[in-house]
Amino acid sequence: MTETGESVEARDQGRGDAPRGPLWWTRRRSAVLDVGLALVSGAECAAQGVPFAREAGIPVGLSVALGALAGLSLVLRRRWPIAVVLVAIAVTPAQMGAVLGTVGLYTLAASDVPRRIIALLAGMQGLGSLIVATVELQRNVGRDDYGYDPPVWFVPLVSVLMSVGVTAPPVLLGLYVGARRRLVESLRERADGLERELSLLADRAEERAEWARNEERTRIAREMHDVVAHRVSLMVVHAAALQAVARKDPEKASRNAVLIGDMGRQALTELRTMLGVLRSHEVKPPGAAQTSAQASGEASAGAVDAGRPLARVAEVAEVAAGRDSAGSEDPADGSEESGGPCLRELGALVGQSRAAGMSVELSVEGEVRSYAWRVEQTAYRVVQEALTNVHKHAAGARTRVRLARRAGEVAVLVENEAPAEGVRGAGLPSGGNGLVGMRERVAALGGGFVSGPTEAGGFRVSAVIPDRG
Known part of the structure; x- marks a missing residue:
């Protein structure tokens, strides 16, 4: 007791x-x-x-x-x-x-x-x-x-036994109980300490999860902006040109209509692909996969360059599945094998802007070499967003696109002249996130990004992206 x-x-x-x-x-x-x-x-x-x-x-x-x-x-x-x-x-x-x-x-x-x-x-x-x-x-x-x-030894022996019998048991029992109590207290303190540590780890894990969710939302929004906004901007420009030449040059109007249709299909395909990645964790009912495949096939039948519908869809899918894209094994060049845009596609990108009536000059410096897919994707997106901004804010202005391939880094420069007087913009809405998204992309790879107006009244966007892949 x-x-x-x-x-x-x-x-x-x-x-x-x-x-x-x-x-x-x-x-x-x-x-x-x-x-x-x-x-x-x-x-x-x-x-x-x-x-x-x-x-x-x-x-x-x-x-x-x-x-x-x-x-x-x-x-x-x-x-x-x-x-x-x-x-x-x-x-x-x-x-x-x-x-x-x-x-x-x-x-x-x-x-x-x-x-x-x-x-x-x-x-x-x-x-x-x-x-x-x-x-x-x-x-x-x-x-x-x-x-x-x-005998003589009887009294001392019995006395010693009696003394030890009344003294040793309570002392030994007390030492045992005290040691056991101290051990229990020590274990309880350690358990409390572990519980506090687990609580701190849980709080930190929750903070990291919230940070990761916010980062993913920002990245998805930036990706959708870069992928869709550029094509929609070109569609608006072509629609304006179509309206202007519909009666004067029916053949040119027909070509513009075909371009608008192709760009619309590309934008729709890319948007549908991204939404499919975001919903990949949901359980699809029987027959939904077949229907989706048929719809995708119909949408991509007339699309130009529909083989790469979304920049780095695999990266978004990996994050949606709970994996870190930085730790995945991707192709060294990261271009066509990864499913995202690459530097070799800059010519096609510039050609789309030229088809919309923009005067764009493309110059490439340095030997052709391969870079990590994130480097090439980021450089491509910077040029794409810069051209989109020219369509929005400086319609008809002469634009220069320069790409410098260097050992260990990629440098891109997009500079447009001041728009001609009396030339109205395309009337496209601007959310003010284009430059922010470009800066975030470049900074995430440890590069440098500079943007701002030029002395001649134009605008310049410059980025240097190191190749650490």
């Missing part, structure tokens, strides 16, 4: 919501236990005080009162265990305090008192018990009532 009570008490000390008992007790149950033990010890010492008073020749009432007071000191065992053991040692010569000494030694050994103090007090208690046992045995064993003459 004592062991269980102290273990529960030690456990409750670490709980802030545990009910506290009176005075120094942490639980009312502990207080009731100590009071009960003190009453038993007080009754025992009071009863043992009667024969002691007769042998010592002192008043019985005084002996009984002192014995009861000494026994009742056991109620302080959790507060002052050393004082309780000292009281037990003091009343040992009077053959009092069996319960007081046993429980006192147990409590002392189970407490956090230094071991040397425990050993000293336990030795004093054992020595007192040895002396009392030796005196009593020598007084009683030699009496003629027993008719037995023991």
Whole structure:
């Protein structure tokens, strides 16, 4: 019972919501236990005080009162265990305090008192018990009532056994209980520490997940802007040209109509492909895959360059599936094998702008070499978005596109002149995210991006992208 009570008490000390008992007790149950033990010890010492008073020749009432007071000191065992053991040692010569000494030694050994103090007090208690046992045995064993003459070693041996028997068990049990309690407390502290660490890790994981979600939303929005906005801008420009030449040059109007249709199909195909990637985690009903494939085939039948509908769709799919695209194994050149645009397609991109009536000059410097797919994709997107901005804000302005292939980096420059006076823009809406998206793309690869107006009234976009793939 004592062991269980102290273990529960030690456990409750670490709980802030545990009910506290009176005075120094942490639980009312502990207080009731100590009071009960003190009453038993007080009754025992009071009863043992009667024969002691007769042998010592002192008043019985005084002996009984002192014995009861000494026994009742056991109620302080959790507060002052050393004082309780000292009281037990003091009343040992009077053959009092069996319960007081046993429980006192147990409590002392189970407490956090230094071991040397425990050993000293336990030795004093054992020595007192040895002396009392030796005196009593020598007084009683030699009496003629027993008719037995023991050998010389009998009294010392029995005295030592009795002393060890009343001293060692409570001390050993108290040491075991104390060590066990300290071990449990240590394990509990470690468990609390691990719980706090897990809580912090969970919070950090949630923060990283939220950051990843925000990054993915931004990246998807940027990808849709780069993929769709350029083609829609060209469609608007061609539609305006179609309106202008519809009656004067039907053949040219027909060509513009074909271009508008092709660009619309490309934009629709790319948008449908991106939405399919975003919904790839959903369970499709039977027959949906076949219907989707047929629709995709019909949409891409007349599309120009429909084999690469979305820039780096595989990257978006990997992130949607919970994988990091930076750790995936992609082709070294990353161009056509990865499904995204590459630098070799800049000529086709410039040709689309020329077909829309823009005067674009393309110059390429350096030897033809392969770069990582992210580098080529980013350079392509920078040129694409810069040309889109020219369509929006400087329709008809002469534009120069320069590509420099260097060892370890790619440099692109798109510069347009000031639009001619009286020439109106294409009337395309602008969300102000084009330059921001280009800067984010280049910065993500550790490159440099510069944009701004020129002295001649035009606009310049320049990017240097290192090849670290």
